[in-house]
Amino acid sequence: MCHVIVTCRSMxxxxxxxxxxxxxxxxxxxxxxxxxKAKPGRPEELDDWTGEPYRPTLGIYGRCxxxxxxxxxxxxxLCGPYAENFSEIASGFWQATAIFLxxxxxxxxxxxxxxxxxxxxxxxxxKSIFNVCGLLQGIAxxxxxxxxILYPAGWGCQKATSYCGPYASAYKLGDCSLGWAxxxxxxxxxxxxxxxxxxxxxxxxxxxxxxxxxxxxxxxLICLL
Numbered sequence: 001m002c003h004v005i006v007t008c009r010s011m012x013x014x015x016x017x018x019x020x021x022x023x024x025x026x027x028x029x030x031x032x033x034x035x036x037k038a039k040p041g042r043p044e045e046l047d048d049w050t051g052e053p054y055r056p057t058l059g060i061y062g063r064c065x066x067x068x069x070x071x072x073x074x075x076x077x078l079c080g081p082y083a084e085n086f087s088e089i090a091s092g093f094w095q096a097t098a099i100f101l102x103x104x105x106x107x108x109x110x111x112x113x114x115x116x117x118x119x120x121x122x123x124x125x126x127k128s129i130f131n132v133c134g135l136l137q138g139i140a141x142x143x144x145x146x147x148x149i150l151y152p153a154g155w156g157c158q159k160a161t162s163y164c165g166p167y168a169s170a171y172k173l174g175d176c177s178l179g180w181a182x183x184x185x186x187x188x189x190x191x192x193x194x195x196x197x198x199x200x201x202x203x204x205x206x207x208x209x210x211x212x213x214x215x216x217x218x219x220x221l222i223c224l225l
Contacts, residue, residue, distance in 0.1 A: 004119050004120055005119060005122065005206045006119055007202070007205040007206055008205070009198070009201045009202050009204075009205040010118060010119070010130075010202040010205050010206050012202075013115065013130070013195060013198050013199055013201070013202040014115040014116065014119075014202075016191060016194070016195050016198065017108070017111055017112045017133070017137070017195050018112045018115065018116075019191070020108055020112075020137075020188050020191045020192050020195055021105065021108040021109045021111070021112040022112075023184055023187065023188040023191070024101070024104065024105045024108055024144065024184075024185060024188040024189075024192075025109065026181075026184065027181040027182075027184040027188060028060070028098075028101050028102070028105055028181075028185070029059075029062075030059055030062070030179075030180075030181035030184075031057050031058060031059035031062035031064045031181075032057045032059065032064070032179035032180050032181040033057070033058060033059045033060060033151070033178070033179050033181045033182050034057065034058040034059075034155075034160065034163060034173075034176045034177075034178065034179060034182075035055050035056075035057050035176060035177045035178070035179045036055050036056040036057065036058060036163035036164060036176055037055065037164060037165050037174075037175035037176065038053040038054070038055050039053060039054060039055070039056065039066075054066050058159065058160065058163045058176075059181065060094050060097060060101075060151070061081050061082065061083045061089050061094075061098065062080060062081045062082060062083075063079070063080070063081075063082045063163075064077055064078065064079040065077070065078055066078070082159070090154065090159030090160065091153075091154030091156075091157035091159070091160070092154070093150045093151065093153040093154035093157075094150075094151065094154040094157070096146075096147070096150045097147040097148075097151045097154070098147075099147075100143045100144070100146045100147035101143070101144060101148075101185070103143045104140040104141070104142075104143035104144040104147065105140075107136050107137070107139060107140035107143070108137065108140050108192065111133045111136050111137055111140070114133060115133060118130065118133075122203075122206050122207070128203050128207075130199045130200070130202045130206070131199065131200070131203055133199055134195070134196045134197070134198075134199030134200060134203075135196070137192055137193075137195050137196035137199065138192075138193065138196040140192055141189055141192040141193045141196060144185070144189040144192060145189060148182075148185060148186060148189065151182075152170065152171045153170045153171065154170070155168050155169060155170055155171065155172060155173060155174070155176075156168060156169035156170045156172075160176075161174070163176060164176035
């Protein structure tokens with residue numbers, strides 16, 4: 001018989017697991033890892049356009065830049081991948097970053113998917129799903145840390161210096177600043193380890209004596225604060 005067990009701690013862990021997976025995925029896909037040095041707001045081709053200076057952005061494999069139109073006084077912002085395949089990613093360090101982040105995100109997405117079903121299934125082959133998922137989240141967190149440590153080592157690549165100026169080098173931003181995607185990835189990594197630790201609390205909450213008492217009473221839906 002399937003017992004649906006819902007507790008505050010287990011639901012909080014499930015929600016955090018889903019949020020972390022989406023946060024890391026969005027950060028990875030974003031082009032807002034580096035914010036480039038300011039560029040003139042008025043292209044030479046458009047003498048009648050008085051726009052403000054803008055700052056292009058650069059991600060691990062994508063970028064956003066502004067393209068002026070001769071037919072219009074308003075430019076378009078073009079975002080998309082600058083690398084058509086993995087080998088075209090600007091730096092070997094960024095390629096390693098992409099691998100480690102992708103591995104961590106895949107694990108997090110798998111855990112987020114499984115976490116939804118922990119309300120009905122709490123163990124598989126006598127192993128607690130919460131404990132297994134917590135271990136996987138810890139491993140994913142290590143992959144994310146490796147990726148984030150290697151990422152700044154690629155700031156000296158030719159692509160990065162074209163955005164950040166000649167003074168940019170490994171672990172030195174030059175004229176660039178860090179974008180929201182980088183901070184989101186760091187925040188998601190911290191939350192990943194919090195989820196890994198909190199999974200033990202979710203396990204304790206769903207296997208407490210009070211839960212067992214309600215199971216023995218024949219209840220199939222158990223909700224506890």
